Amino acid sequence: MNTRLLDGKSVVITGSGSGVGKAAALLFAENGAKVTCADVRDDWNEGVAEQIRAAGGEAQAIHCDVTKRADVEAAVASAVSAYGRLDVIYNNAGVASPMTADGKMKTFVEATDEDIDRLLAINVKGVLYGCQAAIVQFRNQGGGGVIVNTASVAGMFGWGGALYGATKGAVVNLARRLAVELGPENIRVNNVCPGSMVTNFGIGGLGVDLPQAALDSMAQLQPLGRIIDPSEPAQVALFLASDLAINITGVNVPVDGGVMAGK
16 A cells, blocks of 8 residues: 555645755655755755655756746746646745844834845745746646645734734735635645744744754743744645645644644
């Protein structure tokens, strides 16, 4: 009996070079997916694809800046060219709240035009572009397909930075509405919503070593008392991408150590 949940499926994952995206790329490939790794950091991205191939899987690395529609469309086209079709897109690329020079989260009024444009371009437009490109391809194939996005519990209630929460709130409601519109075409749309997590483009940020006290403080924000590991949202994304979730669409799944349970 085949237990590989995505056996033979062609999958595009954005932000695949690190964090949740890397964990998802490795996990999806382990479960039989043919993975198109799409990231703006070519060195990291190629490293992930090489790791998949070394383990006997199928993967290609594509340069992709999700703020550019053409890059996202090219990633989908590359998946189709290499593997014949597109079955799943995981719009995972994202960035956290802007920080001050001394490492504190900026307040809403401290956010500059550059901060606002960056978060909207990556966290919102990047997801929109991915959804659009995937939907066009799914329709070209005759319908059916899966969209998974990385949102956040910050998009589900008032938590974290206001600007960040606004961008993730857009992704939360996008999945709900697209699920209704695309259901008749057998296209499913769902979100994974992590809680506190340390990644290269999330809390802490690239090259930042958070002190243990800060990590402990983050962990205590969650009833289970520990920080989310990037592999954990990736496991939920795998479930949502697979046929185990064949009748699930329009949902936002918290991976938050229980934070949403008290809201």
